[in-house]
Amino acid sequence: MPGFLVNLSTTVTCTHQGPAKPTVTAPNILVMGAPVALQTSPYVVTLCTLPPPPAANGPCATAPTWFNAAKRVFANGVPVLLQDSQAMCVPSGTPLIISANQTRVFGT
Numbered sequence: 001m002p003g004f005l006v007n008l009s010t011t012v013t014c015t016h017q018g019p020a021k022p023t024v025t026a027p028n029i030l031v032m033g034a035p036v037a038l039q040t041s042p043y044v045v046t047l048c049t050l051p052p053p054p055a056a057n058g059p060c061a062t063a064p065t066w067f068n069a070a071k072r073v074f075a076n077g078v079p080v081l082l083q084d085s086q087a088m089c090v091p092s093g094t095p096l097i098i099s100a101n102q103t104r105v106f107g108t
Contacts, residue, residue, distance in 0.1 A: 018048030039069035073107035
C-alpha cells in the first residue's frame with residue numbers, strides 16, 4: 001500500500017512505548033535531511049516496559065524482520081520502509097508502531 005517513507009527521524013516504538021531505531025540506513029538517500037530506513041534493517045528497541053519472565057515474555061529487544069515495504073521505491077537496491085510497514089518484536093511477539101513520520105515524500 002502507498003504511504004510516506006520512513007527515515008531515521010521517524011518515531012517508531014514497540015507496543016510498550018520503547019523507542020526503536022534502525023541498525024542500518026541508506027546514508028546516501030535523504031528524506032527531510034535524514035537517511036531512509038530499509039526493509040532489510042533490523043530495529044533495536046530500548047527502554048521497553050514489558051516485564052521479563054515469569055510475569056511476561058519481555059522486554060522487547062529487536063524487530064529483526066519487516067514483513068512489507070515499498071514495492072516501487074528502492075534505496076541501494078533494497079525496498080524502503082513506508083508508514084504502513086509492519087514488523088514483529090522479539091521476544092514479545094508484539095508489533096512496532098510507526099507514529100510520527102515525515103509527510104513530504106510518498107511511495108508505493
